[in-house]
Amino acid sequence: MKVSRSNSLRVHSGGPVCGPIWLRNNSNCYRTYEAGMYRPHPNCLALFLLFSMPATALKSDRTQPIDVDAGRAEFDEASGITVLSGGVLLEQGSLQITTDTATIYRDPGAGSINKIILEGSPATIQQLLDQEPGEMKARARRIEYDLLNQSIILIDDAELDQGSRHFSGAHFEYDIANSRVRARSSPAGDGRVHMTFDPAQTPSRTQ
Secondary structure (H helix, E strand, O other): OEEEEEEEEEEEEOOOOOOOOEEEEOOEEEEHHHOOOOOOOOOOOHHHHHHHOOOOEOHHHHHOOEEEEEEEEEEEOOOOEEEEEOOEEEEEOOEEEEEOEEEEEEOOOOOOEEEEEEEEEEEEEEEEEOOOOOEEEEEEEEEEEEOOOOEEEEEEEEEEEEOOEEEEEEEEEEEOOOOEEEEEOOOOOOOOOEEEEOOOOOOOOOO
8 A cells, every 4th residue: 555645744743752653744643553654563664763873862861752753755655765855854852854855664474664765955963972972974975874784884975973972975874783993085086084072181280
């Protein structure tokens, strides 16, 4: 079954990450799993685990209400693919994601989400950090989140800011399990990787 909704579509959750999810379209409400978007499952909103992937991200965001705003949504129950488009905004606590389109790949049998792809000009992610001042900011024309391999890939005009560290280049791979960032230039070899680190601040002495 394939269902399409449009006209200022909103998805909203006021409870825990896997609480009831509602699809709002004007004055009508639908449970999204009735339309084939999600079914109750421990990974029912694995999309939003992306919000807290960096180890230092604000942990309290995970318990905040989730709000999704998009111009259009298509749910294909048979393939397990959901496409949000028309200017997508996803928010949870301090976390904010903006993208032109978000494609969610779900295993139709298990109900779990395998991959999420964000495409925009650019797609952006920003979130407050827990263990240091500032924000985590990531932007790229394409962002791939692979839940099975626990990796986030930033592709094309990629930039990553985390506290005092700044990375820019054509391609970044973030290994979530090992907290490693791998940066490389474009496949054509015409790009460069740039990194900036602010010097550590020495606390002033009090006489």
